[in-house]
Amino acid sequence: xxxxxxxxxxxxxxxxxxxxxxxxxxxxxxxxxxxxxKPKGLKIKSIIRRGKGIVIELSKDKTLLIHLKMTxxxxxxxxxxxxxxxxxLRRLNLGHPTDDFNREMPSxxxxxxxxxxxxxxxxxxxxxFGWVKVLPTKELKNDPFIKKLGPxxxxxxxxxxxxxxxxxxxxxxxxxxxxxxxxxxxxxxxxDEVLFEAGIRPTRKGKTITKHDIEKLIKAIKKVLxxxxxxxxxxxxxxxxxxxxxxxxxxxxxxxxxxGLPCRRCKTSITKTRLAGRGTHYxxxxxx
DNA sequence: TGCCCCCTGCAG
DNA sequence: CTGCAGGGGGCA
Numbered sequence: 001x002x003x004x005x006x007x008x009x010x011x012x013x014x015x016x017x018x019x020x021x022x023x024x025x026x027x028x029x030x031x032x033x034x035x036x037x038k039p040k041g042l043k044i045k046s047i048i049r050r051g052k053g054i055v056i057e058l059s060k061d062k063t064l065l066i067h068l069k070m071t072x073x074x075x076x077x078x079x080x081x082x083x084x085x086x087x088x089l090r091r092l093n094l095g096h097p098t099d100d101f102n103r104e105m106p107s108x109x110x111x112x113x114x115x116x117x118x119x120x121x122x123x124x125x126x127x128x129f130g131w132v133k134v135l136p137t138k139e140l141k142n143d144p145f146i147k148k149l150g151p152x153x154x155x156x157x158x159x160x161x162x163x164x165x166x167x168x169x170x171x172x173x174x175x176x177x178x179x180x181x182x183x184x185x186x187x188x189x190x191x192d193e194v195l196f197e198a199g200i201r202p203t204r205k206g207k208t209i210t211k212h213d214i215e216k217l218i219k220a221i222k223k224v225l226x227x228x229x230x231x232x233x234x235x236x237x238x239x240x241x242x243x244x245x246x247x248x249x250x251x252x253x254x255x256x257x258x259x260g261l262p263c264r265r266c267k268t269s270i271t272k273t274r275l276a277g278r279g280t281h282y283x284x285x286x287x288x
Numbered sequence: 289t290g291c292c293c294c295c296t297g298c299a300g
Numbered sequence: 301c302t303g304c305a306g307g308g309g310g311c312a
Contacts, residue, residue: 003306032295052307069307071296109296127295129307144309171289179289180308187306236306237298256306277291279304 002068003052004153004185005228006239006247010074011049013242014056017076018044018116023058025115033111033125036134039064044116051149051184055140063137066123067145072130076242077105078119126238153185153221162214169207173217175276176206185225188278189234189256194220196255201287202280227252255281 002010026038042058049055054074056064066074105122106113112123112132123132133143140146151160164182165173176182177191186194195202197220200213233239233247236257240246250257254264259272263283273280 006306067307070305125295126297127305129294148308168289175289178307189306234306239306276289278306 002072002233002239003187003190003228004049004225005190005231005249006233007049007052007054007068007185008229009232009241009247010068011047011054014047014054014074014076014121017078017119017242018121019047020044021116021118023114023116027113027115028111029106029113030111030128032128033123033130034132039134050146051152051180052187053145053149057137058134061137062134063140064132064134065140065143065145066132067130069125069127069129069131071109071124071126071238073109073122073124073238073240074242075105075122075124075240075244076119077122079117121242148181149184150179150181151183153183154225156183156218156221158211158214158218161218162209162211165206165209165214167206169205171206172202172275173200173204173206173209174202174278174280177217178276178278183221186221188280189236189253190224190228192256192281193224193254196282196287197224199287201284202275202282255283257281 022041022043023039026040028034039058039062042060042062044056044058046057054066058064107124109124109126110122111125114121135143161183165176168176174191174195177186177194194217198216228234228249231247231249231252232241234249235246236250255270258270259281261270263270263286266283266285268283268285270281271284
C-alpha cells in the first residue's frame with residue numbers, strides 16, 4: 001500500500017498525537033508482526049520517515065522500526081475525553097473522523113496494539129507482510145532494511161540517478177525506480193505516475209536514459225510526490241491516515257489503475273502491461 | 289536481475 | 301475458480 005506520500009502522511013499524523021508519551025502497554029496479537037522486546041514504559045522521543053519505513057526513537061536508546069508493506073495501517077484512537085456531569089461519563093469527541101474506527105478497533109486485522117496515556121495506536125495489517133521491530137538505536141544503521149536504502153526520492157541528485165541507470169543498462173527504468181537501493185520512496189503507483197509526468201516509457205532500458213531524461217524525471221518525482229503528500233496519499237483499498245480518513249490522491253492519478261481508460265492528456269487508451277513483476281500503466285503516445 | 293514467495297481477500 | 305493487489309527478501 002503505502003509509498004512515500006502515504007508514509008509521510010502517517011508520520012506527520014503520528015507526530016501530532018503520540019510524541020512525548022510513555023508507552024503503557026504493548027499487546028501482540030500476531031507474533032509474525034512483532035520482533036524484539038515490548039517497549040513497555042519507554043517514552044516516544046521522535047518520529048521520522050526513512051523511505052517507506054517509519055523510525056520512532058524511544059527512551060533508553062531503543063528504536064521502533066515499522067514497515068507497513070502492502071496493507072499496513074497505523075490508526076490512532078484518542079482516549080475519549082470524559083467529564084463528570086449529567087449523572088455519568090460523557091464522550092466529547094463526537095464528529096471526529098475516527099468515530100467509525102472507535103467501533104471497529106481492534107479489527108480482525110489488528111496485529112499489535114500500543115496503549116498510551118492519551119489513546120491507543122493500532123497496527124493493522126491484512127496480509128501480514130508488514131512488521132514492527134524494536135532494536136537498540138545504535139543498531140538501526142545496521143538493520144537489513146535500513147542498510148539497503150539509497151538516497152531519498154525527494155532529495156536525489158541527477159548525477160546519482162544517471163550513474164545508477166548507466167550501471168544497470170539492461171534494467172527497465174521502471175525497475176530502477178522501484179529499486180529502493182537506487183532511489184528510496186517510490187512504489188508501483190508513483191513510479192507509473194512519475195514516468196507519465198516525465199513522458200518516459202516504463203520499458204525504456206537504463207542505457208537509453210539521458211541526462212535530460214533524468215532531469216525530467218527528478219522534476220516529475222518532486223511534482224508527483226509533493227502532490228501525493230498534499231492530498232494525504234492514495235487510497236485504493238487499505239490505506240488510511242492515522243485519523244482513519246482515506247487519502248485523496250487516487251482522484252488525481254493520470255495512469256495508475258486506468259488501463260483501457262482515455263489518457264487524460266491525449267485521450268488514447270492507457271496501456272496496462274506487466275513489467276518488473278508489477279502491473280504497469282502508461283500512455284503509448286505521451287510516453288516515448 | 290528477474291522470478292517466486294510471504295499472506296489475505298476481492299473482483300471477474 | 302484464477303488472477304491480482306500499494307513491498308521487498310531470497311534465490312537462481
